[in-house]
Amino acid sequence: MQVILALGSNLGNRLANIENALAQMEFLIRCRHSTIIEVAALMLANSPEEWNIPFLNMVITGETSLSPLELLKTLKQIESDLGRDLSAPRWSPRIIDIDILFYGDEQYQDGDLIIPHPEYKNRPFLQKLVKELT
Numbered sequence: 001m002q003v004i005l006a007l008g009s010n011l012g013n014r015l016a017n018i019e020n021a022l023a024q025m026e027f028l029i030r031c032r033h034s035t036i037i038e039v040a041a042l043m044l045a046n047s048p049e050e051w052n053i054p055f056l057n058m059v060i061t062g063e064t065s066l067s068p069l070e071l072l073k074t075l076k077q078i079e080s081d082l083g084r085d086l087s088a089p090r091w092s093p094r095i096i097d098i099d100i101l102f103y104g105d106e107q108y109q110d111g112d113l114i115i116p117h118p119e120y121k122n123r124p125f126l127q128k129l130v131k132e133l134t
Helices: 012-023 066-081 124-132
Strands: 002-009 027-034 037-039 055-063 097-103 107-111 114-116
Touching: 002 012, 002 124, 012 027, 012 055, 037 107, 037 124, 066 107, 066 114, 097 114
Parallel strands: none
Antiparallel strands: 002 055, 002 097, 027 055, 037 055, 107 114
16 A cells, blocks of 8 residues: 655654654555655644644655555554653654554554544645655
């Protein structure tokens, strides 16, 4: 299945964090990736000001035989392996964030996993990066 993933980092060596995540994506074949751009952190109202740290973001596309839930589990393991605290508050700064934007043309929902990513339409920078791959 053709998938599109978003990668972002706003803690530590952001570029190295993204490169390290990409190096662990052996489950993807025929990969292509966008440029890497810097964007302001998306902040919720009442978020601590110290969370306002810019992100490096990119998208990658490739083919995988993993199901959506297997893919999510694998991505969460990569995030954990790279030092992300998976119990940290949502929207807080992170070493690496990997989201499933698209899983082919399929729509999928199981618990917290919703594909296409429900915030994709609200993030023009991701739309721009995905267009680079089409």
